[in-house]
Amino acid sequence: MNNQKGFNSIWTDNLARHKHPNRNALIDHLRTIHQEHAGFTEVCASSCRDRVGRNSYEWLAEVVPVNEVSNVLDLACGSGPLLKILFDRNKNLNLKGVDMSPEELALAKIRLKNSGTSLIETNAQNLKVINDNSIDIVLCHWALTLMDPIDPVLNEVKRVLTHKGQFAAIVDGPMNIAPGYKKVHDLIYSYVQEEIPSYGEIDLGDPRIRRSESLSILVHKIFPGANVTIETNVVSIEGPVTQIAEIAAGFFYATFVLKPEKRKLMITSLSKLLTVSKQSNHIKRLGRFSMPISRLLVVPNIK
Numbered sequence: 001m002n003n004q005k006g007f008n009s010i011w012t013d014n015l016a017r018h019k020h021p022n023r024n025a026l027i028d029h030l031r032t033i034h035q036e037h038a039g040f041t042e043v044c045a046s047s048c049r050d051r052v053g054r055n056s057y058e059w060l061a062e063v064v065p066v067n068e069v070s071n072v073l074d075l076a077c078g079s080g081p082l083l084k085i086l087f088d089r090n091k092n093l094n095l096k097g098v099d100m101s102p103e104e105l106a107l108a109k110i111r112l113k114n115s116g117t118s119l120i121e122t123n124a125q126n127l128k129v130i131n132d133n134s135i136d137i138v139l140c141h142w143a144l145t146l147m148d149p150i151d152p153v154l155n156e157v158k159r160v161l162t163h164k165g166q167f168a169a170i171v172d173g174p175m176n177i178a179p180g181y182k183k184v185h186d187l188i189y190s191y192v193q194e195e196i197p198s199y200g201e202i203d204l205g206d207p208r209i210r211r212s213e214s215l216s217i218l219v220h221k222i223f224p225g226a227n228v229t230i231e232t233n234v235v236s237i238e239g240p241v242t243q244i245a246e247i248a249a250g251f252f253y254a255t256f257v258l259k260p261e262k263r264k265l266m267i268t269s270l271s272k273l274l275t276v277s278k279q280s281n282h283i284k285r286l287g288r289f290s291m292p293i294s295r296l297l298v299v300p301n302i303k
């Protein structure tokens with residue numbers, strides 16, 4: 001529920017009691033957030049760009065060859081921005097998107113009208129609606145980090161992929177590669193921890209996805225013999241500082257638990273942190289937010 005107290009759910013109640021929430025609590029928490037804020041991820045992700053001008057959807061889409069006919073699955077496709085980029089690049093792709101949020105899928109349906117994309121409501125842990133060995137490329141943009149248990153998800157990805165099939169995902173990058181990112185993260189979490197002290201110590205999803213070393217070990221375990229690479233990148237956005245602070249804060253699931261008054265205070269502190277030019281008129285002040293991202297690529301080793 002989102003009210004004057006800020007958002008709460010069984011997941012946040014568990015955290016408040018220093019209890020590790022179970023998978024149903026996680027699903028319920030994420031579903032409710034996406035029901036109330038469908039499309040929020042793309043607000044930040046589509047406007048943050050790397051040094052050559054690509055956003056993280058475009059960077060991930062590069063894994064898909066432009067001139068081939070292939071079957072592509074977007075796992076946890078949300079409101080469909082990645083599928084739209086893929087469709088605009090190559091109208092011959094057979095595109096599928098799955099997500100557990102009906103509200104996100106409703107937005108994707110509007111965006112992908114007349115594209116022939118098949119959109120399916122299901123959990124990533126159970127892709128039984130998709131045949132074995134039927135997908136050439138599975139993509140996942142900013143969602144693997146939220147999934148727990150993660151092993152069944154990766155096993156399902158492996159099952160639906162053809163024997164030459166590839167899997168690629170955008171996940172959190174190492175905090176230290178993006179200037180100022182750790183300070184932004186720590187500031188937001190300090191406000192959230194005033195509400196729920198263990199938020200951060202316990203977070204959404206399986207923590208192994210958030211670090212390259214543990215992610216690589218996990219992926220090698222599910223895809224033995226595959227070639228696994230994890231590349232890093234930094235995407236940034238610049239503009240009027242209050243707007244940049246809102247966009248940056250809106251990307252963190254943790255901020256949904258803040259009460260409106262506390263959120264306001266957090267945005268003021270974040271605006272100060274993100275300011276890059278000291279104009280006397282605060283409305284004209286320029287802000288910059290940079291975010292570290294990693295692109296995981298799993299290519300089977302075919303002899």
Ligand SMILES: C[S@@+](CC[C@H](N)C(=O)[O-])C[C@H]1O[C@@H](n2cnc3c(N)ncnc32)[C@H](O)[C@@H]1O
Nearest residue numbers: 041076077078099100101104123124141142143
């Ligand atoms: C951060 S959003 C990313 C959405 C989209 N990929 C994008 O980047 O714009 C995470 C998405 O993952 C979905 N999701 C999270 N856990 C899931 C699960 N276990 N199965 C299916 N969808 C899931 C949510 O419903 C949400 O749409």
